[in-house]
Amino acid sequence: MLIPLTALVVVVACAAVYYFVLSAPAYRTVVLVDTSAPGNGLAQIADAVRSVAGNSGDSDALSVRRFGGECGSPGDTSEIADSPREVAQAVSALSPAGKATMIDGVMAAIDDFSGLLTRSGKVRNRIVVITTSGVDACSKDPAGARKAIDYHLTEKGLELDLRVVGFQLPQDQRDALAQFAGTSNAAYADKMDDLKVVLDKLVVPDSPDASPISLTSPEPEPSYAFVTSNRLGVVRGTKVVAETSGEFTSANDVRYSVDGHFVFAVTPTGIATIDVRSGTARVIQCGGCRDAVAAGGGVISWLADNVVTTIDLADTTAKPKSGVTVLPDRKVDEASNVYPLRILAGKDGNTLVSAPDGVSAYGGGAENLYLARAGGQVVPLGTAQGNVAIYGTTISPDGRSAAYVSAGHAGACQTRSSVVLLNLATGAHEETPPVGDPKDDGSAVPDVWYDKDGVLNMIYTSWRCASSGGPQTSVTVPEGHWRLGNSGWTQRDPGSIGHTRQVAPGFRAILVRPDSQAFTQELFSEVKGTRTKISDEVIAIAVPS
The missing domain is CATH 3.40.50.410 (von Willebrand factor, type A domain)
Structure with missing residues (x-):
């Protein structure tokens, strides 16, 4: 029987396609x-x-x-x-x-x-x-x-x-x-x-x-970041190797991404970021967000109203992604305005959020805390201690606990601060042992962080006030570095005064306040014992975890 030529061609073609697929x-x-x-x-x-x-x-x-x-x-x-x-x-x-x-x-x-x-x-x-x-x-x-x-x-x-x-x-x-x-x-x-x-x-x-x-892309040499009122910069050794301009305030922290490849801080126009390796700066639009935190790798998070929103800074083509919606009871002020939620810290896709109660002191007073889990669950974690909005929140490397700075405000000079531990599984809040003289009228914790070994650190200072409640008359504990151990807080390098962060062996970033009343500080890099001035009027610094 003769096979038509057309049919034969079709059979051969199909066989060829079949061969190529297999x-x-x-x-x-x-x-x-x-x-x-x-x-x-x-x-x-x-x-x-x-x-x-x-x-x-x-x-x-x-x-x-x-x-x-x-x-x-x-x-x-x-x-x-x-x-x-x-x-x-x-x-x-x-x-x-x-x-x-x-x-x-x-x-x-x-x-x-x-x-x-x-x-x-x-x-x-x-x-x-x-x-x-x-x-x-x-x-x-x-x-x-x-x-x-x-x-x-x-x-x-x-x-x-x-x-x-x-x-x-x-x-x-x-x-x-x-x-x-x-x-x-x-x-x-x-x-x-x-x-x-x-x-x-x-x-x-x-x-x-x-x-x-x-x-x-080998890891760059150790670096740290700093922020002034108009400048976000990255320092390597004794030089500023990358920077970008913006409008920065003390209400917004400067932070590193978890992988240490990016530095970021919030401005009125968005989240200013710097790629530590290339020095590239850009601004991420966040819809007027108030703060942003590191979430994992190169990912950062912020709150778009009450929705946890993320972006991967490592992907320059990435767009913000909406995640967990946080819907706690929202308090309103005297003008019926809803107090905004605050994002405090993040780790491994979990985000710690606070809702001010609007009752006392600055920042909406004491706050109710919530953990927004990566899977979508929102877990209440009780009310933060103190009558001032908490700050300096950090999550431990194992993700089991957080630490935050709590303050009790009684007057212009009389505000006492302490570090509180928060169990993220049970919601239990535990104040760490006090530092300084109980008779001190005021104290502050400008920074708190966990180091790579999981040890909690803080910068602490305290003072006395005039009998009328102000102004400050004397410093009882100069600003210095403290570490938390089994027996409480112990001062590291007792003879060293100032806000000191170790960046690498033999390399430290040091903030020195010109006087006890100064709001901004002078920044120095100390390399092998030699200090080099980096900038004046520095608000805050950050060191990668």
Whole structure:
């Protein structure tokens, strides 16, 4: 019996499609190499790509594409190898020419994954860009270029990873690269051996997916942050290495993200942030939020009215996400205005929130506390001690307890402060042992924190007032650093006066108040016993956990 030609063609085509589907690799990677002029580092890039191809098998779907040429020219990108065995000869023939047409290269690499008979990976598809330029020479708009890439992916119906490796990339070009790739997907290498390790992690299927960025973006040198009324800065050693301007007040803390990669503080225009590694500054719109806290990794949280809202600072394309809604009993003031909720601290997706009772003293008086859990449950934790809004709240490394500063206000000079421990499971509040003379009229705790060992620390000072209740007449305990142990608080470095935070061994940040009545302080970096002045009129400092 004769089979019609049309039917035979259909059968053969279906068989071909079936074969390609069944034989599709688990992983497919396209490596995109920058061959733009002048070609700095091209020989080293070629050697690193040759090396990673040698670590791949013929069954691994690895191809290599180049980019570099005139903007919009059909020849500004081309595939040079479509299997590991072709890579060595292909990269040896590369030569620099033209401009860095990275976007055209990425667009074409995306097209390499589409098509009826294209053998996309069943487990993972990835494009790895190796560039010596921080921005596409034709667009010079990294954010706009990334939107175009994302649109092209959506149009093609593809899901794939885009990782970008900056090789020997100058520091001033890394901001643009991070904007294009997203901070968590951008990596950097300055030496060929480092680039080989990076590519091996990103390309070879047996290598763990979670480790490439941690390998390629080494932790920066120890740093700390400070804030004045108009300046948020990052200090490394004795130099301010990054800063941004804004309107900052004592009501808003300066904080580090949990991973230590970002510094942030709230301003009237949003949350001012600095990437500690690149120095990049930006402002996150938060709808007039009053404060923000670290939630985990590079994620921070704030309250949008009564909804816990988060954003991942590591992803420059991320948008705020609404989470748990906190609906406690809301108190109103004499004008029937609802007292706003306050976000106090966060850890591992759990958020500590307070609702002022509006009865006494400053800030709405004593506050009812709530723990908004990541799963959506809101747990009441009782009422905070004192008659002033609490501050300085911090959660222990194990997440079991929190500490906050409680104050009892009796007059302009007569406010006594203490640190209270809060059990986050039971809601029990326990005041820590007192410090200083019981006859002192006032005391303050400007800062409280848990160190990496889980030990609670505070900065403490106390004073005496005139018989009339003010003004302050003498300081009984100079401002200093105290640690909580089994027997109570003990002063660390008793001879040292001031607000002192250890940043690293041999490296301390020190705040010194010009006089006991001064609101702002002078900031010094102390490195190996030598102090260098960093700034005047500092409101607060922060050190990564």
